[in-house]
Amino acid sequence: MTADLTGSTALVTGATSGIGKATARQLAARGAHVLVSGRDSERGDAVVAAIRADGGRADFVATDLHDDASIRDLAERATEIGGGHVDILINSAGVFPFGSTPDTKADEVDDVLAVNVKAPYLLVGALAPAMAARGHGSIVNVSTMVAEFGMAGTGLYGASKAALVLLTKSWAAEFGPAGVRVNAVSPGPTRTEGTLSMGEGLDALAAAGPAGRPGLPDEIAAAITFLAGEDASFVHGAVLPADGGRIAV
Template sequence: MDTDLAGTTALVTGATSGIGRAAALALAARGAHVVVPGRDTARGDATVVAIREAGGTADFAAAELTDAISAHRLAARATELGGGHVDILVNSAGIFPFGPTADSTQADVDSVLAVNVAAPYFLVGALAPEMAARGHGAIINVTTMVAEFGAAGMGLYGASKAALVLLTKSWAAEYGPAGVRVNAVSPGPTRTEGTAAMGEALDQLAAAGPAGRPAQPEEIAQAIVFLATDAASFVHGAVLPADGGRIAV
């Protein structure tokens, strides 16, 4: 197993479940020290234990990403746990309420924008300048295939992730010249704890793509790891589809 990320620190939001957890495990397997943030200490500790039992290193950081203050607090704590540096930031935390536009409340809109847009925005603002000062770093944003096309009932979620697509490109232009690579992974339907409630609808959505099935979180994690490593040294501002080919149809 390659340990090309040895000596780096990775902050992975959403690392207590789903794609974020799979990414945390995969980055740790490549040698990164992973900071696992979250509101649920038990789930965070479970991810940390899984990483350590596999031979990796990780720490839990209690965090609730709701505003600029909480984002800056997490960035400071992750930097402390990382020995003074965070080299990789994976913005994987997200909420995805589906349903008719007319049923959405102000609270729904506020919470989606807070977690899916504002939290990554302020984390990048807190961490990217330090990466730039050191001359290296990688930021990977997790978006969604429904940021690219219209889907009934997915407008709020898709719009929040479409904003993250634009931010990915803007940050690449802003920080790339200083050695910080900013890219995104755009997953298709993925079987996680969060999508379990979709039931057969997840399979039906996945059936529209050439792969014909939902992804496993580990498959998306491998795309994230690629963008975090020097294998993607000439990749800036890209959105890598990991959607089972849905982009092709």
């Protein structure tokens, strides 16, 4: 069974490319009014146009997740454009620099924590109370497999997403009793615009898993969309691996 999301409003951060873009299109295909959020208006308008061409509802909401005021403004504008409610929040935006600890600059640490931790935290703080007041809502955070194990060069990125995993469980405990489900998806190596620079390294990383290949954005989006909808009505505080089986080895 595929959950019908007609009548719901879904805010997807990082929705102008990659996993976020695929998620926005899948949520719209299920009937949700999708608010496509990102910094690049040209790419955002293109995603909206594609969704509308397929018969879905979507609007672009520009934001810079590095800025506290912009994050709060995003929540307010999303609620207004969404007809007074945001029912689904997908925290998909993220930055993932790889490199050694000694070579990492202080501003890079600030950048990663701002987008990967602070932005989801502030958005949940702004939107979850209204979901709880209505007695329903769904939040899905996008983590990573390297939040679960150590790998050279991924410490900062993995640590930021490990924080998001803990927040997922804490928010599930905090808002779940009021009807708001909070879960996460943990992708493995995925072929997106953001991982093009990895070249053959992406394939080598993916080869360690049973699937033996990188994932596709639509495959990760399918897991996110499942958790967002009522097909997952009894799932709270879970972290669903969508990593080609890397969790098994």
